[in-house]
Amino acid sequence: MSTTLPTPPVLSGGKGLLGHVKEFTNDRHALFHRGQQELGAIYTLKMPGQKIAVLNSPDYLKKLFEETDKSLSIEKGLKMFKPIFGEIGLIAGKETYQNQRPVIYESFKRKRMATHIQAMQIETTRWLKGLDAQGELVLQDHMITLTQQVATLAFFGKEFQNQVGPTFWEQFKILSDSLDLVLPGWLPLPKFRRRDKAKEVIVELVSDIIAERQKNANQYDDFLQTYIETPLVDGTHLSVRELAIHVISLAFAGHETTSIQAAWTMIQLLQNPEYLALVQREVDTHLPQGTVLTPDLLMKLEHVFWAVDETTRMRPSADMTQRVVEKELELGGFRIPKGWMIIAPSRNIQRMPELFSDPERYNPFRFAPGKEEHKLHPHSITGFGGNSHQCAGMYFARNEMATIVALMLQQYEWELVSDPQIDFRPGISQITESTLRYQKRKQPEQLVPFNAASYPTEVLAACPHLAQLAEAETREAVPM
Ligand code: HEM
Numbered sequence: 156m157s158t159t160l161p162t163p164p165v166l167s168g169g170k171g172l173l174g175h176v177k178e179f180t181n182d183r184h185a186l187f188h189r190g191q192q193e194l195g196a197i198y199t200l201k202m203p204g205q206k207i208a209v210l211n212s213p214d215y216l217k218k219l220f221e222e223t224d225k226s227l228s229i230e231k232g233l234k235m236f237k238p239i240f241g242e243i244g245l246i247a248g249k250e251t252y253q254n255q256r257p258v259i260y261e262s263f264k265r266k267r268m269a270t271h272i273q274a275m276q277i278e279t280t281r282w283l284k285g286l287d288a289q290g291e292l293v294l295q296d297h298m299i300t301l302t303q304q305v306a307t308l309a310f311f312g313k314e315f316q317n318q319v320g321p322t323f324w325e326q327f328k329i330l331s332d333s334l335d336l337v338l339p340g341w342l343p344l345p346k347f348r349r350r351d352k353a354k355e356v357i358v359e360l361v362s363d364i365i366a367e368r369q370k371n372a373n374q375y376d377d378f379l380q381t382y383i384e385t386p387l388v389d390g391t392h393l394s395v396r397e398l399a400i401h402v403i404s405l406a407f408a409g410h411e412t413t414s415i416q417a418a419w420t421m422i423q424l425l426q427n428p429e430y431l432a433l434v435q436r437e438v439d440t441h442l443p444q445g446t447v448l449t450p451d452l453l454m455k456l457e458h459v460f461w462a463v464d465e466t467t468r469m470r471p472s473a474d475m476t477q478r479v480v481e482k483e484l485e486l487g488g489f490r491i492p493k494g495w496m497i498i499a500p501s502r503n504i505q506r507m508p509e510l511f512s513d514p515e516r517y518n519p520f521r522f523a524p525g526k527e528e529h530k531l532h533p534h535s536i537t538g539f540g541g542n543s544h545q546c547a548g549m550y551f552a553r554n555e556m557a558t559i560v561a562l563m564l565q566q567y568e569w570e571l572v573s574d575p576q577i578d579f580r581p582g583i584s585q586i587t588e589s590t591l592r593y594q595k596r597k598q599p600e601q602l603v604p605f606n607a608a609s610y611p612t613e614v615l616a617a618c619p620h621l622a623q624l625a626e627a628e629t630r631e632a633v634p635m
Contacts, residue, residue, distance in 0.1 A: 163198050164199065165201060184474070184503060186200075187475075196487065197487045205496055207497070208498070216537060217533065219476060220534070228249075228481045230248055240400055254388045264381075267377075272448075275554065278305045282297065288594070289595065290593060310379060336582065361398070361402050409551070430458075444565060453557060461519035461520065461523060463553055465517060467536065473538055473584075475501055479497070539552075567593045569592070
């Protein structure tokens with residue numbers, strides 16, 4: 156490896172001990188945009204005790220994924236999670252991760268999806284039934300609780316939900332609040348002490364459930380049981396403690412990200428009434444009131460899924476990918492030394508005009524057959540990661556977001572009272588408080604007959620379903 160190459164140029168500003176910390180914390184998307192404008196696809200940020208190379212291009216992102224577990228470490232890039240998870244899953248070293256990988260992938264196999272969708276349907280319906288006929292709610296608060304309930308029922312089962320659910324999620328919040336991007340997790344701070352205590356409470360709760368399942372294995376056949384019974388590559392099994400910590404990691408990976416993107420999907424729909432009308436029509440066609448959502452019906456809701464995907468592009472909760480360099484890397488005529496951190500700002504890449512037409516515009520039709528802009532580059536959308544570490548729960552999460560949106564629209568009319576903003580948290584793009592007004596829909600809803608003239612030409616041209624209907628309408632109007 157050449158050592159004569161320069162390191163990437165340093166972005167302007169970032170003076171003093173804190174470097175670019177303030178800009179990063181306030182609005183990292185704006186910082187990455189400024190970097191791209193000033194220096195292009197690769198540049199350096201300064202943070203206390205840490206140099207960071209930002210890779211602002213899908214080709215470099217491809218390289219980042221290819222080099223993960225080779226010259227790049229995922230484990231060190233996620234070190235703020237280490238005090239909670241220690242040696243499990245992708246937070247572990249690469250050998251341990253490889254050894255445990257079959258358990259993760261066996262449990263996420265497709266055959267469980269129908270049961271998962273049922274859990275999504277049950278919990279979303281339960282939530283909606285608990286609402287008044289009309290009122291106001293803070294969307295993100297409801298999405299958090301709902302996605303927790305879905306994760307508990309789908310992944311860990313009914314007895315877990317009934318016996319330990321509320322305590323589990325109370326203690327889980329303490330773990331989640333303890334995450335800190337800057338302070339080392341071993342410091343003797345009250346929040347870190349609370350974290351360690353909460354972790355032990357959860358481990359004890361979950362261990363009892365696992366012990367019961369190990370004793371009566373033949374009575375269970377679900378996601379958690381697959382986790383318990385699947386052997387590791389070396390032929391051994393996860394210990395009870397390791398299993399309990401995996402449960403915490405699945406809860407971490409599986410609900411907050413989904414809750415944020417589900418909330419944004421609904422909000423972006425409400426901000427784009429023209430597209431919302433098409434989604435509403437689709438829901439009323441395939442899922443009229445009184446119809447129970449099944450996996451087959453869910454798969455018919457194409458406009459809903461395009462909306463979910465457009466929100467993943469525009470408002471990803473996992474807005475950047477990070478790694479630590481273990482072996483010096485050469486990229487774009489620069490060297491990135493060992494010990495540097497690498498960040499690829501997925502959210503900014505997902506808005507590049509080279510990849511997406513009119514990228515700042517909300518346009519779910521870019522995912523429709525015939526357009527499929529996301530297929531132009533294999534790493535144009537990486538809100539669910541990429542390559543060997545791509546999100547194991549991606550299909551689960553997409554189905555969950557689609558279920559939530561579809562059932563919300565089936566049951567209620569919604570109005571946006573306050574627009575939310577992005578709330579930059581360590582490792583995740585959160586959403587600020589947003590209030591929705593709601594009103595129970597009258598039943599049964601009568602589907603308004605299709606009339607091509609009521610749609611703008613560009614919407615008719617973009618939507619393959621409307622185009623078909625318009626063609627049929629013309630055919631019927633022409634005397635044979
Ligand atoms: C909208 C929701 C979600 C988003 C945005 C999301 C995002 C991501 C991303 C970006 C990664 C890769 C991290 C990296 O390469 O550094 C990842 C990995 C992972 N996610 Fe998700 N995720 C979501 C939902 C879920 C759900 C519901 C689960 C289920 C528990 C889940 C489980 C996992 C697991 C197990 C991995 C590690 C895969 C591996 O390293 O082999 N995620 N997720």
